[in-house]
Amino acid sequence: xxxxxxxYVVGIDLGGTNTAFGIVDARGNVLASDSIKTxxxxxxxxxxxxxxxxxxxxxxxxxxxxxxxxxIGVGAPNANYYTGNIxxxxxxxxKGIIPFAKLLSDKFGVPVALTNDANAAAIGEMTYGxxxxxxxxxxxxxxxxxxSGVVANGQLIYGxxxxxxxxxxxxxxxxxxxxxxxxxxxxxxxxxxxxxARTAREFLENRANEDSLLRKMPIDQITSKDVFDAAxxxxxxxxxxxxxxxxxxxxxxxxxxKFSSPEAFILxxxxxxxxDMLLNPIKKAMEENLMPIFKNKVKVLFSEMKDADAAIxxxxxxxxxxx
Amino acid sequence: xxxxxxxYVVGIDLGGTNTAFGIVDARGNVLASDSIKTxxxxxxxxxxxxxxxxxxxxxxxxxxxxxxxxxIGVGAPNANYYTGNIxxxxxxxxKGIIPFAKLLSDKFGVPVALTNDANAAAIGEMTYGxxxxxxxxxxxxxxxxxxSGVVANGQLIYGxxxxxxxxxxxxxxxxxxxxxxxxxxxxxxxxxxxxxARTAREFLENRANEDSLLRKMPIDQITSKDVFDAAxxxxxxxxxxxxxxxxxxxxxxxxxxKFSSPEAFILxxxxxxxxDMLLNPIKKAMEENLMPIFKNKVKVLFSEMKDADAAIxxxxxxxxxxx
Numbered sequence: 001x002x003x004x005x006x007x008y009v010v011g012i013d014l015g016g017t018n019t020a021f022g023i024v025d026a027r028g029n030v031l032a033s034d035s036i037k038t039x040x041x042x043x044x045x046x047x048x049x050x051x052x053x054x055x056x057x058x059x060x061x062x063x064x065x066x067x068x069x070x071x072i073g074v075g076a077p078n079a080n081y082y083t084g085n086i087x088x089x090x091x092x093x094x095k096g097i098i099p100f101a102k103l104l105s106d107k108f109g110v111p112v113a114l115t116n117d118a119n120a121a122a123i124g125e126m127t128y129g130x131x132x133x134x135x136x137x138x139x140x141x142x143x144x145x146x147x148s149g150v151v152a153n154g155q156l157i158y159g160x161x162x163x164x165x166x167x168x169x170x171x172x173x174x175x176x177x178x179x180x181x182x183x184x185x186x187x188x189x190x191x192x193x194x195x196x197a198r199t200a201r202e203f204l205e206n207r208a209n210e211d212s213l214l215r216k217m218p219i220d221q222i223t224s225k226d227v228f229d230a231a232x233x234x235x236x237x238x239x240x241x242x243x244x245x246x247x248x249x250x251x252x253x254x255x256x257x258k259f260s261s262p263e264a265f266i267l268x269x270x271x272x273x274x275x276d277m278l279l280n281p282i283k284k285a286m287e288e289n290l291m292p293i294f295k296n297k298v299k300v301l302f303s304e305m306k307d308a309d310a311a312i313x314x315x316x317x318x319x320x321x322x323x
Numbered sequence: 324x325x326x327x328x329x330x331y332v333v334g335i336d337l338g339g340t341n342t343a344f345g346i347v348d349a350r351g352n353v354l355a356s357d358s359i360k361t362x363x364x365x366x367x368x369x370x371x372x373x374x375x376x377x378x379x380x381x382x383x384x385x386x387x388x389x390x391x392x393x394x395i396g397v398g399a400p401n402a403n404y405y406t407g408n409i410x411x412x413x414x415x416x417x418k419g420i421i422p423f424a425k426l427l428s429d430k431f432g433v434p435v436a437l438t439n440d441a442n443a444a445a446i447g448e449m450t451y452g453x454x455x456x457x458x459x460x461x462x463x464x465x466x467x468x469x470x471s472g473v474v475a476n477g478q479l480i481y482g483x484x485x486x487x488x489x490x491x492x493x494x495x496x497x498x499x500x501x502x503x504x505x506x507x508x509x510x511x512x513x514x515x516x517x518x519x520a521r522t523a524r525e526f527l528e529n530r531a532n533e534d535s536l537l538r539k540m541p542i543d544q545i546t547s548k549d550v551f552d553a554a555x556x557x558x559x560x561x562x563x564x565x566x567x568x569x570x571x572x573x574x575x576x577x578x579x580x581k582f583s584s585p586e587a588f589i590l591x592x593x594x595x596x597x598x599d600m601l602l603n604p605i606k607k608a609m610e611e612n613l614m615p616i617f618k619n620k621v622k623v624l625f626s627e628m629k630d631a632d633a634a635i636x637x638x639x640x641x642x643x644x645x646x
Contacts, residue, residue, distance in 0.1 A: 018634075078600040087616065137485040150583070152482070153481070154476060155476050158476070158584075159459050159585065160458065161584055163617065164583050166617075169579060169614055174574070181614040192597075251494070255494060256582070259473065259490065259579070260582075261482020261483055262483060265392065281396065289506060291505065292402065294489075297484060305557040
C-alpha cells in the first residue's frame with residue numbers, strides 16, 4: 001500500500017478506557033489503526049507499553065516499515081508537552097508522574113511528542129479539519145468532561161508549565177456544582193455529557209409537577225443521549241436542558257473571547273452532535289455577553305474530523321514536529 | 324547628548340485626558356518627554372496630530388535628529404495592532420474609526436505601530452521590567468478601568484481581530500454591577516480604582532451601623548486613595564474593601580491561569596501601589612480556586628517600570644518592531 005518513500009507518523013489516543021493508535025500520512029489519511037483496553041493494564045505500565053509496541057509494530061510492518069515513521073504523537077490526559085510526562089492523571093490507572101514519551105521513544109527509537117487530548121484535537125483540527133488556515137481559534141471538547149485547546153498566533157498555547165488550556169475548569173457559577181477537580185462551579189460540571197445529565201436530574205426534581213419523557217426511566221440512569229432524544233421528540237423539559245447547557249457555554253465563550261479573541265470556537269465530542277439545539281443558545285448567549293467590538297465576529301463551528309479517526313489524527317499531527 | 328550613531332524610538336501614550344510622548348533608547352532610557360492635553364482637541368483630530376508632531380519634532384531635533392528614529396509606538400484605547408486604527412474608543416474625543424498609525428506615519432515618515440495601552444505595558448514589562456525573560460505572563464493594569472495584555476509563547480496575543488486581552492470585561496458576577504461596556508458584572512466594575520470606590524460606598528450603605536473613617540467625607544466623593552488611606556490607618560470597613568477587591572481579582576486570576584497558565588501576573592497602575600493589602604487576598608483567593616496541577620506555581624508581582632516613564636516606555640518597545 002505504501003511502497004513509495006513517503007514519510008508517516010503514528011498517533012496514539014490514550015484514554016481511561018481505550019487506547020487507540022494508528023499510522024497516518026502527511027495528508028491526514030489513517031492507513032491502519034487498532035486499539036487496546038487501557039483498563040486491562042491497571043497495575044502494570046510496562047505490560048501496557050509492551051502491548052502498544054506489539055500492536056503498533058504489527059501495523060507498521062504491514063504498512064510502511066519503521067524506517068518511514070518520523071515520530072509518534074500522543075494525546076493523553078494531564079500530559080505535559082514540555083516534559084513528555086503524564087502527571088497525576090485522575091482518570092488513568094497509573095499514579096504519579098509517568099515519563100510516557102521516554103518510555104515510548106526508548107521502545108520505538110523515534111521521537112515522541114505528548115500533549116493533552118484536547119490540545120491534540122486542536123492541532124488535528126488546524127492541520128486537517130475546520131480550523132485549516134486559522135491562526136486564532138479555541139477547540140472545545142464536550143465529552144465526559146470538557147477539554148480545550150487554545151491556538152493563538154498560529155501556535156498552541158502550552159503555558160509556562162505545559163498545562164494551559166483547562167477551560168473546562170473555569171468557574172462559571174461561584175459555589176456551584178462540585179467538580180472532580182475539587183472546586184465548585186466549573187464549566188464542565190454544567191456542559192459536559194455528565195453535566196447535561198446532572199442538569200436533567202435537577203430540572204426533573206425542581207419541576208416535579210411537569211410531565212416529561214425523561215420520567216419514564218430511573219432518574220439516576222439518565223444520560224445526555226436520553227436528554228437529546230427526548231428533546232428531539234419535543235419534550236419541553238429536555239429542550240430546556242439543552243437551552244441551559246448552550247446558554248452556559250455561550251456565556252463562558254464570551255469570556256474566552258475577551259481573552260484571546262479567536263476567529264472561531266470549534267466544538268468536538270459527543271455533545272457536539274446535538275447540532276442547532278446546542279448551537280443556537282450558545283450563539284445567542286455569547287453575543288449577548290460580548291462587548292460591541294467583538295459582536296458578530298466570532299464563529300461557532302463543529303469539528304470536521306471523522307469521529308473514529310479524530311483522536312488518532314489529532315495526536316499524529318503533533319508527531320510531525322516531535323524532536 | 325546623543326551624538327553617536329545609536330538608534331532611537333518614540334513612545335506615545337494616548338489617554339483620554341493626556342497624551343504623553345518621549346524618545347527612548349535601546350536600553351529603555353527615556354531621553355526626553357513631554358505631553359499635551361488630549362481633551363483640548365475634542366473637535367479637531369488634525370490639530371491634535373499637528374500638536375503632537377510639533378511637540379515631538381522639538382524633542383527629536385534637540386536630541387538625536389529624525390534620521391535616528393526607527394519607529395513610533397503608540398499605546399491607545401481600542402487600538403487595533405493589525406490595522407493601525409483606533410476603533411470606537413468610548414473614552415476618546417474622536418468617534419468612529421481613526422487611521423491613527425497612518426496619520427502619524429504620513430506626518431513623520433517613519434513606521435508606526437499601535438496597540439492598546441495594556442498590551443503596550445505588557446511589551447514594556449517584557450522588554451524592560453518585571454517580565455524580562457518570561458515567555459508566559461499576564462499584565463493587569465488597575466487604573467480607572469482594568470486592562471490586560473496576555474503574553475504566551477513569548478508573543479503578545481492580539482487575537483484574530485487585534486482586540487484580544489480585554490480581561491477587565493470578563494464577567495465575574497453574573498448580573499452584577501453595570502459596566503460602561505454595556506454588560507453586567509465585569510471584573511473592572513469591582514477591581515478598578517472606580518470599582519474600589521464603588522465597593523466602599525456599597526459597604527458604607529450596607530453596614531450603616533458600623534463606624535468608619537470614610538464616613539467623614541461625602542460618600543459620592545470617596546476615591547480608592549481615600550479607602551487605601553483609611554485602611555492603612557486601620558479602618559475595618561476600608562480593610563474589608565481591599566480584602567473583597569483582592570479576593571475578586573484572585574478568583575478571576577485563577578480562571579485566567581486555566582487559560583494560558585502564565586508564570587506570573589504583573590500588576591500595574593494606581594491600585595497596584597496598595598502592596599500587601601491587595602496582594603495577600605489576591606494570592607489566597609487565586610490558590611483556593613486553582614486545580615492541584617496549578618497550585619503554588621504562579622507568581623503575582625508588581626510592575627518594575629517607573630511610573631512617569633512606564634506608558635511611554637511600553638509604547639516605545641512596540642516601535643522597534645514597527646514596519
